[in-house]
Structure formats: C-alpha cells, structure tokens
Amino acid sequence: MIMNIGFIVLFVTLSSFIIANLFIEDTKKDAATNTKYWAELIANANSTNLVNNETRLINHYLSMLKSVPYISHIHIYKLSPEPEGIVFFANYNKSMSSPILKKTDKIVELSSAKISAHIIELMVPVTQQDKKVGYVYIQVSTDYIKRIKNNMFLRYSVIIFMLIIVTLLLTIILNRFITIPMSDMANKIQDISKHKRFNLRIGQMPFKELDILALNINILLNRAETQLANLSDAKQLTYQQNKDLEDKVNKRTQALKDSNHELLSTLEKLHQFQGQLVESEKMASLGDMVAGVAHEVNTPIGLGVTASTLLSDRLLEIKKAFDDKTLKSSQLKKFLIEGEENTAIIYRNLKRAATLISSFKKVAVDQSSEEARSFNIKNLLDEILLTLAPQIKKLPFIINVDCPSELMIKSKPGPINQIIINLIQNSITHGFDQRKYGSIYIQVSIDSNMLTINYQDDGRGIEPSIMNKIFEPFTTTKRGSGGSGLGLHLVYNLVTQALGGKISFISDVESGVNFKIIIPIQVM
Known part of the structure; x- marks a missing residue:
C-alpha cells in the first residue's frame, strides 16, 4: 500500500514537473x-522610409516603442551598393546608457529567434x-x-509540499488502521x-x-484443529496396519526368495537337460546314419559272401576232378568263366561296401568335429547324400543339388x-x-568370402502359429509322435554360433519353405 501511494505521489510529481516544463517551453515559443x-x-512599417532615407520618421516610429516594456534594442540596417554593403541606419535603446554592438555579422545566425538566458534576438529582412x-x-x-x-x-513547491x-x-x-x-x-498465522x-x-x-x-481464519483453525x-487417531491406526502389513510383506518376500531360488535351480537343471538333449539329437542323427549304412553295407557284403562261397564250392569240385583224373576241358572252361x-561280383560288392564305409567315416568324423579345414563343398554334399541314401532311397522324394564342382573352401565341415x-x-x-x-533343392553360391546355401522344399510349409518360434527349443508339431523340437534349434545354434553366420526363412502353408543360410568362409 505504501509503495502504491509512493508511486502515485512520484507520478503526480513528475507529471507536474513535465507539465510545468511544457508550459515554460510554450511560453518561450510564444515569446519567439x-x-x-x-x-x-517594424520592417514593413519602415521599408519606404528606409528607401527614402527618412531617418527622422524612422526614429520617431522607434521612439513610440517605449510603451512596449519587453523590447530592449532595435537596429535598422540599410543595404547600400558596394563597397559600403550593409550600413547602420537607425537604432532604438530602451536604456540609453547601454548601447549594443552592430549585428551585421550574425545575419544568418539570427535569421531565426535565438533564446539565451536573458534575451531573445532576431534579424528579419526589410x-x-x-x-x-x-x-x-x-x-x-x-x-x-x-x-x-x-x-x-513557487506554486510547484507549494503543491509538492502539500x-x-x-x-x-x-x-x-x-499504517495504523x-x-x-x-x-x-x-x-500470528506464521x-x-x-x-x-x-x-x-x-x-x-x-x-x-x-x-x-x-x-x-478462526473458523478454518477450528476445523484444522x-x-x-482425527488424523492423529487415524495415524495410530494406520501405523498399526502398516506394521502388520510390513510383517506380511516380509514373510511373503522370504517365501518369494525361496521360490526364486528353487526356480533358478530348476532353470539351471533345464539348461543342462537342454544341452544334453541337443547332444542326444546329434547322436540320434548319427545313430540313424549308422543303422542305415549298416543295413546298406549288409547287401554288398552278403552278395560277396555268397559269390565267394559259390567260388569255393566250384574250386573244390575242380580239385576233386583233378585228383580223380576225371577233369575235362569243358569242365575247366566252365569253372574259369x-x-x-564270381570274382567280379565279389570285387564290385566289396568296392561298394568300401565306398559306403569311407563316406560314412568322413561324414561321422566331420559331424563330430568342429575344426576348420579345407574341403570341396560339392564332395561334402555328395557324401552326405550317399550316407543318407539308405534312409531316403525307398522314399518318393527327389533331392537336387546345384553347387560348383571345383569349389574349395576353408570352414568347419562338421x-x-x-x-x-x-x-x-x-x-x-x-x-x-x-x-x-x-x-528338395539345395543351391550353393559364393560372393565375397560369404557362402550362401539356399535350401528349399515344396512340402507343407510352416504353420503360422509357430512361425515366430521355430528356432526355439522344443518347438514341434509332432510332440508325442517322435518329434523332439530340437532339430531347427540345433541348426540355428550351428549357423550362428559354430559358423558365425545367419539364417532366415520364408514359408507359405502348403507351398513349402525356403531357408537361406549365409556363413563366412575362406575361398581356397
């Protein structure tokens, strides 16, 4: 309030000062x-007298100005031909004892009114x-x-004082009231x-x-009190309830810690079990190949045994005929044929068995080894198909491989x-x-030390319900029918971890699936 009053007083004071200054300035302008x-x-009244050199008339006119109290001095100058120029003609001094100097040198400066501390000066042409x-x-x-x-x-001072x-x-x-x-x-409120x-x-x-x-304010204080x-009573009740709740929370927290510890232990066991299952899946795959190869090797070996037995029987017959001296040339010729x-049969079947065993040995060694080495990728694929031949030869499925035959790379064949x-x-x-x-179509290509394997089949495709989790462990559509759900999980781990590559797929229901595998290699 005091600030507002002071501001009003200051405003009024400054306004009065400004108005007084404006009034004084207007007074100066009026004086000018x-x-x-x-x-x-004066110039208009004495122009003719100045031309006619009527000094007496001009002085008489100037003497009449004594009735004007604020006019102090008047000079009249006449323009004469050269070389005289501007000459002093007449003057008027209100105070005879104080004449002033000529002003002919200030014509331009005094062409407009000049206001100083005590006088106003002006020169106008006649x-x-x-x-x-x-x-x-x-x-x-x-x-x-x-x-x-x-x-x-004086008025301003009186007004300001009042x-x-x-x-x-x-x-x-x-201030008082x-x-x-x-x-x-x-x-008091504070x-x-x-x-x-x-x-x-x-x-x-x-x-x-x-x-x-x-x-x-007193009513508000009554309500606050x-x-x-009421809050004090409620606070005691809340404190007791919080204490009871804290005890319950502590008990449940301890129970939760125990449950978490048991869950972590179970999860660790599940991880161990998952690793064992993955290894079991590898061994099961190798076991299937062993059974297939063993079954496939039995046929050529059996034929070889039969042919060798027949050859042995014929040899005994020839030996007996030779010992009895009843051997005929036709009998010997038949034996030789x-x-x-039989020898050709034995050789072919033993060679076939040796090839199967050699291919299986390479595949088994590669499968159980993760060491990088140089190898021909086309030969590796051929050996895989030869090893799988016992399992797929009776099935009506076709496997086509498109791979450069001379492509040597350094990677992990296993x-x-x-x-x-x-x-x-x-x-x-x-x-x-x-x-x-x-x-099934398998295409192998290489670009800038990156090996790309496109694997495509025209089967049933992947169901949309499991499409986002086919690489997760235990994901299968044949649970309870022999499916473990670890096959594609194992593929994903081998591609991303063992080979440092990446795998993606595209699938449509009833239109098959296409897996694209890209792995880094060294071209030899």
Whole structure:
C-alpha cells in the first residue's frame, strides 16, 4: 500500500514537473513568435522610409516603442551598393546608457529567434516590392519568462509540499488502521503454521473487512484443529496396519526368495537337460546314419559272401576232378568263366561296401568335429547324400543339388554336415508327412568370402502359429509322435554360433519353405 501511494505521489510529481516544463517551453515559443511579429511589423512599417532615407520618421516610429516594456534594442540596417554593403541606419535603446554592438555579422545566425538566458534576438529582412533593402535587428528581454518560471516554481513547491504532507498523513493513517493489524495477523498465522499451534485464535480487527477475514481464519483453525485430532487417531491406526502389513510383506518376500531360488535351480537343471538333449539329437542323427549304412553295407557284403562261397564250392569240385583224373576241358572252361564272374561280383560288392564305409567315416568324423579345414563343398554334399541314401532311397522324394564342382573352401565341415542332414530330415518328417511326392533343392553360391546355401522344399510349409518360434527349443508339431523340437534349434545354434553366420526363412502353408543360410568362409 505504501509503495502504491509512493508511486502515485512520484507520478503526480513528475507529471507536474513535465507539465510545468511544457508550459515554460510554450511560453518561450510564444515569446519567439511575438518577437518575430514585432520585427516584421517594424520592417514593413519602415521599408519606404528606409528607401527614402527618412531617418527622422524612422526614429520617431522607434521612439513610440517605449510603451512596449519587453523590447530592449532595435537596429535598422540599410543595404547600400558596394563597397559600403550593409550600413547602420537607425537604432532604438530602451536604456540609453547601454548601447549594443552592430549585428551585421550574425545575419544568418539570427535569421531565426535565438533564446539565451536573458534575451531573445532576431534579424528579419526589410523588403520593398519584393526587393531586400535592409534588415531589422530586435532584442527582447526575457524577464517576464523568468517571472513565469519563478511563479511556476513557487506554486510547484507549494503543491509538492502539500502533497507530501497529505501523503504522510494518509500513510500514517493507513499504517495504523490497515498495515499494522494485517502485519500482526500475518505474524500470528506464521507462528501458528511454524509451531503447529492450531489452538490459537486471531483477535478482533479495527475495521469490518479485516474483522470478517479474521473470523473466517478462526473458523478454518477450528476445523484444522478438529481434523488434526482425527488424523492423529487415524495415524495410530494406520501405523498399526502398516506394521502388520510390513510383517506380511516380509514373510511373503522370504517365501518369494525361496521360490526364486528353487526356480533358478530348476532353470539351471533345464539348461543342462537342454544341452544334453541337443547332444542326444546329434547322436540320434548319427545313430540313424549308422543303422542305415549298416543295413546298406549288409547287401554288398552278403552278395560277396555268397559269390565267394559259390567260388569255393566250384574250386573244390575242380580239385576233386583233378585228383580223380576225371577233369575235362569243358569242365575247366566252365569253372574259369564262373570264377571270373564270381570274382567280379565279389570285387564290385566289396568296392561298394568300401565306398559306403569311407563316406560314412568322413561324414561321422566331420559331424563330430568342429575344426576348420579345407574341403570341396560339392564332395561334402555328395557324401552326405550317399550316407543318407539308405534312409531316403525307398522314399518318393527327389533331392537336387546345384553347387560348383571345383569349389574349395576353408570352414568347419562338421556343422555344415549336421545342418544339411537336419534340414533334410526335417523336410522328410514334417514337410512331406503323409505325402507321396516331394522335392528338395539345395543351391550353393559364393560372393565375397560369404557362402550362401539356399535350401528349399515344396512340402507343407510352416504353420503360422509357430512361425515366430521355430528356432526355439522344443518347438514341434509332432510332440508325442517322435518329434523332439530340437532339430531347427540345433541348426540355428550351428549357423550362428559354430559358423558365425545367419539364417532366415520364408514359408507359405502348403507351398513349402525356403531357408537361406549365409556363413563366412575362406575361398581356397
């Protein structure tokens, strides 16, 4: 409130000062205008007298200006032909004892009114028929402007003094009846808030508005005191409830810790079991190949045994005939022909068995080894297909391989071997399930030391329900029917971890699946 009053007083003071200055400036402008008016009047009245050199008439006219109190000096100058130029013609001095110097050198400077501390000066030209014939210099006293200033200052001082007195009285009154009671009220409220003394009350105020405010604050304090009492009881109840709840939480937290510990232990066992299952899947795949190869090797070996037995029987017959000296040339010729045939049969079947055993040995060694070495990728694929021949030769499925025959690379043949075998077995087990036809296409290409294997079949495809998790362990559509759900999980681990590559797939239901495998290699 005091600041507002002070601001108003300051505003009024500055406004009065500005208005006084504007009034004084207007007074100066009016004085300059009057000075110009008198100078032009004198010039017009004496232009003819100046041309006719009527000095007496001009002096008489100038002497009449004594009735004008603020005109101090007047000079009249005449323009004469060269070399005289501007010459002094007549003058008027209000005070005869104080003449002034000529002003012919200040014609340009005094062409507009010049206001100084005590006088106003101006020079105007004297014209006759639009021809300049001389100049009039006029000097006006500014005493009346000073008087106006003094009066304005006196009035201004009185007004300011009265305004300050009124402001002080108003401030004292407002401070006594408003500021001090409000300050006391604020201090009491702060004390109540700081020390939580809600039992205190605010006394009666000196005027109605503050008294209403104090009454409402007292009502608020009554409610706050009642509410605090209720809160204190509720706080005790809440404290007891929180304590009981904390005990329950501690018990359940301990039970949860025990459950988590048991769950972590179970999860660790599951991881171990998963690793064992993956290794079992590898061994099962190798076992299937062993059984197939063993069955396939039995046929050529059996034929070889039969042929060798027959050859042995014929040899005994020839030996007996030779010992009995009953050997005939036709009998010997027949023995030689049959011996040659049996020997050829024995050689072919033993060679076939040796080839099967050699291929199986390479595949088995590669499958159980993860060491990098140089090998021909086409030969590796051929050996895999030869090893799988006992399992797929009786099935109506076609496997086509598109691979450069001379492509030598350095990588890990074991993981590649296992990947191709698992993909083929996955196609046979899932893709061609309950189908009488099907084809598998394997394409191998190389680009900038990156080997790309495109594996595609035209089987049943992957069901949409498991498409996002086919590489997760134990994901299978033949659970309970011999499917472990680890085949593609093993493929994914071999591609990403053992070979450091990546695998992706595209599948449509009833349109087959396409696996794209990209692995880093060294081209030899």
